[in-house]
Amino acid sequence: MxxxxxxxxxxxxxxxxxxxxxxxxxxxxxxxxxxxxxxxxxxxxxxxxxxxxxxxxxxxxxxxxxxxDTGGGAAGRADWRLDLLATLVDYNAMRPGVVQTFSALLGESVTDGHPARDFFTRRYARVRADMAGLLRAEFGERLPGGLTPERAAPLLTAVLDGLQYQWLLDPGAVDMAAAFRDFLGLLGVEEAK
Amino acid sequence: MxxxxxxxxxxxxxxxxxxxxxxxxxxxxxxxxxxxxxxxxxxxxxxxxxxxxxxxxxxxxxxxxxxxDTGGGAAGRADWRLDLLATLVDYNAMRPGVVQTFSALLGESVTDGHPARDFFTRRYARVRADMAGLLRAEFGERLPGGLTPERAAPLLTAVLDGLQYQWLLDPGAVDMAAAFRDFLGLLGVEEAK
Missing domain, CATH: 1.10.10.60 (Homeodomain-like)
Structure with a gap:
């Protein structure tokens, strides 16, 4: 091939x-x-x-x-569904190397004049808009947990990124996929187990 | 002096x-x-x-x-209260330099053999335990939003860290303090406005 x-x-x-x-x-x-x-x-x-x-x-x-793909840090495609996002977190938990590259670059990107800064700035604007769009498509103007799609989107993105740091530092201490599902439960878009 | x-x-x-x-x-x-x-x-x-x-x-x-202090990324002291945590996010929004140092180091710490890795690994274990402790002290075994203190703690920490990256990259696009209060509202420990 x-x-x-x-x-x-x-x-x-x-x-x-x-x-x-x-x-x-x-x-x-x-x-x-x-x-x-x-x-x-x-x-x-x-x-x-x-x-x-x-x-x-x-x-x-x-x-x-x-x-x-769109994994490693946060979403980046418009054709996503929320349940795929949880699956992506499961998938990321099997490829620490990819998550590590992304997380290291995100961290560095906030330093002065970093060449990845523009990339991440544009990416997050797009990710937040995509997330809000998919939440709106499934749940309308207000999620069961009470937030609007626009207010849930930065939190959803933050949880994905923040959990990855905790997990990379101490994989045994943080169940990234379970924690993300807990968060979806708080948003009211998936039942917490 | x-x-x-x-x-x-x-x-x-x-x-x-x-x-x-x-x-x-x-x-x-x-x-x-x-x-x-x-x-x-x-x-x-x-x-x-x-x-x-x-x-x-x-x-x-x-x-x-x-x-x-205990700002810049996530908590580190046992004598905190949840309302002070929201105030800390307000405070951090006024000192991007400190947040930037912390966020850059957190990002780097996941790379191989980084000298800050042990520090962050121990710090996050302590932060999660402290967060769970303060949630339990205020709300008992289950928060109004449904999670136990132990399951809410890594999410609370992740939201704090994750929002800082989005805010550092694009301060005008993300209201870190408002987003954090939204998250406290989801946990059921503060009303979302």
Missing amino acids: TAARPRSAERRADILRAAFEVIAARGYRGASLAAVAERAGLTQQGLLHHFPSKAALLVAVLEERDRW | TAARPRSAERRADILRAAFEVIAARGYRGASLAAVAERAGLTQQGLLHHFPSKAALLVAVLEERDRW
């Missing part, structure tokens, strides 16, 4: 995967192009052929991640 | 303040001892006299922060 893909696309995918892993381990500011190149089995010169700068590589990593 | 403090304690306080600012701007991995020393008006050698390593400085920053 993959043999049919152009060689350059394959190489690009290798680099992105390597960058993902290096960022998870060291953050973006702690990551070096040399380390990414080495992990991808390339020279640094070879890497720069595909991505002209470290910032360009970072943007590609973030865009690629949003293409793969 | 400050003239009465020993000179070494003053110098130490200057260094910690400088480190706070540099970490807010660049994160811990992006911060250099040289930059902290310059901002504190010291040589790097002079800085190392007070803090033998960058990691030692980081731990001192985190401990100092917890001494100042």
